[in-house]
Amino acid sequence: MFFTFTQAWPLWAQQLFYAIVPVVLMIAVVMTSVILFVWYERRWLGVLQHRFGPNRVGPFGLLQLIADAVKMMTKEDIMNREVHKVLFTMAPIITMSSALIAWAVIPFGENMIISNIETGIFFLFAIAGMGTFATIIAGYASANKWSTLGAMRGVGQAISYEIPLLFSVVPIFLIAGSFNLQDIVLQQQGFWNIWKQPLAFLLFYICMTAEVNRTPFDLPESESELVSGFNTEYSGFKFGGFFMGEYIASVTMCALLTLLFFGGWYLPFANIEVINALHTGTIGYLINPIVFLAKTYFFFGITVWVRATLPRVTIGMLLSFAWKGLIPLTILNIFVTGLVLYILR
Amino acid sequence: MGDFIYHLVFYLLAASMFASALAMIFVRNIVASVVCLVGAFLGVAGFFFLLNAEFIGVVQIMVYAGALSLLIVFAIMLTDPKDHETERPKLNNILAGLVVSGALFLIMVCAISTAEWKISDAAPLLERTAVYIGVQYFTDYIVPFYLAAIILSMALTGAIVLAKKDEEGDKC
Numbered sequence: 001m002f003f004t005f006t007q008a009w010p011l012w013a014q015q016l017f018y019a020i021v022p023v024v025l026m027i028a029v030v031m032t033s034v035i036l037f038v039w040y041e042r043r044w045l046g047v048l049q050h051r052f053g054p055n056r057v058g059p060f061g062l063l064q065l066i067a068d069a070v071k072m073m074t075k076e077d078i079m080n081r082e083v084h085k086v087l088f089t090m091a092p093i094i095t096m097s098s099a100l101i102a103w104a105v106i107p108f109g110e111n112m113i114i115s116n117i118e119t120g121i122f123f124l125f126a127i128a129g130m131g132t133f134a135t136i137i138a139g140y141a142s143a144n145k146w147s148t149l150g151a152m153r154g155v156g157q158a159i160s161y162e163i164p165l166l167f168s169v170v171p172i173f174l175i176a177g178s179f180n181l182q183d184i185v186l187q188q189q190g191f192w193n194i195w196k197q198p199l200a201f202l203l204f205y206i207c208m209t210a211e212v213n214r215t216p217f218d219l220p221e222s223e224s225e226l227v228s229g230f231n232t233e234y235s236g237f238k239f240g241g242f243f244m245g246e247y248i249a250s251v252t253m254c255a256l257l258t259l260l261f262f263g264g265w266y267l268p269f270a271n272i273e274v275i276n277a278l279h280t281g282t283i284g285y286l287i288n289p290i291v292f293l294a295k296t297y298f299f300f301g302i303t304v305w306v307r308a309t310l311p312r313v314t315i316g317m318l319l320s321f322a323w324k325g326l327i328p329l330t331i332l333n334i335f336v337t338g339l340v341l342y343i344l345r
Numbered sequence: 346m347g348d349f350i351y352h353l354v355f356y357l358l359a360a361s362m363f364a365s366a367l368a369m370i371f372v373r374n375i376v377a378s379v380v381c382l383v384g385a386f387l388g389v390a391g392f393f394f395l396l397n398a399e400f401i402g403v404v405q406i407m408v409y410a411g412a413l414s415l416l417i418v419f420a421i422m423l424t425d426p427k428d429h430e431t432e433r434p435k436l437n438n439i440l441a442g443l444v445v446s447g448a449l450f451l452i453m454v455c456a457i458s459t460a461e462w463k464i465s466d467a468a469p470l471l472e473r474t475a476v477y478i479g480v481q482y483f484t485d486y487i488v489p490f491y492l493a494a495i496i497l498s499m500a501l502t503g504a505i506v507l508a509k510k511d512e513e514g515d516k517c
Contacts (some may be wrong), residue, residue: 011349012349015348015349015350016349016350016353019350084374084376084377086377087374087376087377087380090380117394117399118399118400118472118473118474118475119399119400119403119475122400122403122404122407123399123403123406125407126403126406126407126410126411127406129406129407129411129412130406130410130411132411132415133383133410133411133414133415133418136415136418136419136422137376137380137418140376140418140422141376148422151422152419152422155415155419158415159415177476178476179475
């Protein structure tokens with residue numbers, strides 16, 4: 001329909017074209033929004049901390065990020081004599097690619113998804129978990145005490161927080177009866193999951209902040225104690241890989257928050273008329289991604305607000321909070337939800 | 346998904362899996378070989394995805410590529426870094442290894458090529474496979490499911506008992 005010019009091509013070229021175009025589009029959208037997110041975070045932090053933030057390069061400082069990216073790419077790439085060169089180079093690549101692959105299962109609107117697999121959210125968590133592996137590889141390959149300590153902390157934190165992270169979304173699966181993100185959103189028409197599962201939202205929010213290593217849980221790279229944690233030895237483009245990868249991971253988590261609890265691409269209080277008028281057909285293809293991205297931006301703004309407000313916790317507080325507070329609460333939440341669903345059956 | 350893409354992805358996955366499995370054996374640094382092992386696991390997961398077994402593919406990534414490899418690297422990092430690089434093996438060992446693995450390879454080729462493969466005549470399940478697995482677990486296979494749960498909680502409790510110090514007032 002849209003790509004009539006491909007009809008003259010051989011079959012294999014058409015198939016390749018239709019397989020590659022959505023992926024390229026998705027990567028373009030994600031990378032552009034990550035650049036915008038960095039700018040957004042710095043400006044918003046400036047507002048929250050009563051200062052300006054980047055405002056010199058371009059209108060409202062928007063071109064600052066281009067300048068930073070150019071600086072990062074042209075910087076000298078320093079590699080210590082003691083590092084394990086292959087692993088050292090691989091770690092940022094793993095971070096970046098695992099963060100990008102996770103977007104394969106995120107729907108931007110109805111049927112606007114690269115791979116609509118049944119176990120979409122599981123796939124996302126599994127791939128996002130590979131980021132932890134990259135952290136420990138980076139810490140090991142750097143041959144540096146700070147890096148190793150940061151990586152150890154990162155793994156301890158990730159192992160502790162992945163359990164409540166997965167458990168906290170189980171009530172959503174129970175309500176929706178599906179692991180597919182698109183099904184979960186479609187079932188939230190008019191009534192978002194946040195009203196049904198406020199506790200699950202709170203738990204998910206805490207765990208997701210810990211999972212993507214943002215303040216107050218940024219222990220793997222705590223500047224004041226561990227210099228810069230697992231990425232101390234990295235510079236130039238390789239550091240850029242970590243930086244982008246972590247941003248993409250936190251944007252992914254905000255997108256997931258939107259999809260699971262806040263109705264994905266539906267406008268607030270969208271009833272059946274609004275959905276038929278705005279969220280389906282050709283107009284839906286325009287409106288759905290915009291609403292979805294707007295909600296994601298909003299929740300990213302809240303994580304920045306948390307970052308500007310709370311100090312970092314210590315590793316002991318973090319681990320005991322996960323094992324003694326979050327995990328029992330998530331299990332209780334699953335149990336109560338199951339019971340209520342069984343009674344209402 | 347078109348035929349061409351299917352075959353392209355299959356051969357790419359096969360090649361990368363073969364390469365990373367070979368690299369896992371020949372790389373001298375033990376952590377690097379874990380990374381290659383993860384590559385092989387991911388290739389297996391990719392095959393599961395190609396075979397429409399998404400749930401098993403995801404579990405493969407989550408358990409093997411994610412958790413198990415992390416555990417291995419974590420355990421390796423607690424050992425002495427000097428032992429991480431293995432030395433080049435001696436000629437005698439290489440010869441002995443070649444003989445043993447060649448014999449094993451021949452036996453496996455004979456066994457696999459002469460075996461009779463049974464193909465189930467049940468209709469393939471094309472959608473909602475994960476739901477089907479869940480239903481099966483809680484109906485027909487409830488006993489193995491509970492046994493696995495009991496064994497895992499025994500292991501967990503045992504680990505806690507072993508790791509816990511006896512001293513009173515020892516906060517951890």
